Amino acid sequence: PALRADVVTIFPDYLAPLRLSLIGRAAQTGILDLAVHDLREWTHDRHRTVDDTPYGGGAGMVMRPEPWGEALGALVPPGTTPVPRLVVPTPAGRRFTQAVAVELAAEPHLVFACGRYEGIDARVAADAATRMRVDEISIGDYVLNGGEAAVLVVLEAVVRLLPGVVGNPESLTEESHAAEHDGLLEGPVYTKPPVWRGHEVPPVLLSGDHGAIGRWRREQALERTARVRPDLVPVPVAGRGLDGLT
């Protein structure tokens, strides 16, 4: 497989959507080797306890280190090659962007640790970091109850970049945030009919003048990016001028 992904969670059913559609097909065709594991497999008490009260007080519960240590030890036994990257979704992580998706898509093996409650005992990441790269990743500045939804987001963004997953790979280079698109947002798109409820498709798109169409699309992308995400608009670098940006 191009990518092996292990997901550890106390809610394995939450990851069921990964068996559908695009990601499901990638798993069926062997491009993706996906395994979802229930963290409670690595508990030994009658109540299969995975959490406890936080040292130092405070509200909420913290996920205990022992089950995680055993789970990661079972999934990544010492000497495992290639060494996987441990991805831990958390609001306290580095921002997940298309560039990070591209980076993760180049990895042969990803292990996802889904946190719940107030998070996972910090020693789990510290201990794992002695054997593998630990990547704490945020999919946005908001708080979820657990990392599972974030894993669905990250895996969808990553798996669709793997060769053979999406029908037309060219569609991957023309979309918002694609590096080939200078990280700009995609402008408006249209299909038939040429007039719908009195709204016309911009005539340039029906002109067959591919130069004009390319310039119009670029202009629309810059305009939309400046309006919606001014932080993404590239500033001309001294000496680089506006090459290719006009």
Ligand SMILES: O=C(OCc1ccccc1)c1cn[nH]c1
């Ligand atoms: O809530 C998130 O992850 C679940 C989580 C993990 C650890 C402690 C609390 C919550 C999240 C938000 N943006 N990106 C990830």
